[in-house]
Amino acid sequence: MAATIKTSLRYPRHAIFNNGTELLWATTFETEWVPYIDGAFLTVGFEHFVDWMQHTTEWDTKIAPWIEKSGGLESLTGDKTREGFDEHIIANMADMRWILQDGQQKATAYWNPVSSLTMSEITKAERINAAFQQVLDDPAAEEALQHPALQPLLAQAAS
Incomplete structure (x- = not known):
């Protein structure tokens, strides 16, 4: 990879x-x-x-x-x-x-919904999401997750 x-x-x-x-x-x-x-x-x-x-x-x-x-x-x-x-x-x-x-031929049509992201950014986002899911699943994190600074993350996780 x-x-x-x-x-x-x-x-x-x-x-x-x-x-x-x-x-x-x-x-x-x-x-x-x-x-x-x-x-x-x-x-x-x-x-x-x-x-x-x-x-x-x-x-x-x-x-x-x-x-x-x-x-x-x-x-x-x-x-x-x-x-x-x-x-x-x-x-x-x-x-x-x-x-x-x-021998190259151009595609008739092409669409890539993540074209603005690099593979490095995509794999980093996957790692961050996995780590965030671990935090969400940890009962010991409940108090920390109430902090207002984390509300945007929680809103994204809920969507």
Whole structure:
């Protein structure tokens, strides 16, 4: 989860359809596309991308040639702590972004009711809510919960 939050990825969906001949990769993320895709490759790892892209028609015509041009699969995967790894990935991402965008289609319609919130804010709100529910369930907190400063919280909890 922490790696996903770091990439700003909110909602990924992968689906293979049309008898295995087409791939849908739909994502929602919180940044501009370039920092998102660069961060995803650095944080999640190129090896995960290879796992499913090797089954696409783009593999032979676009992706495998890009891998070779970029120094081979080992240079894009493996020990991410080795010196210069991040720089190597970023230096080679322009062509990969082009490959991904070449098949990209914009959604006809899209609505996200929490688009103004980041995943960090959403997960923090979940943790705060869980802690607040513990306080509400604790009989020893009854006196403290009568304090006027807590009334807005209690009103929200009741709604």
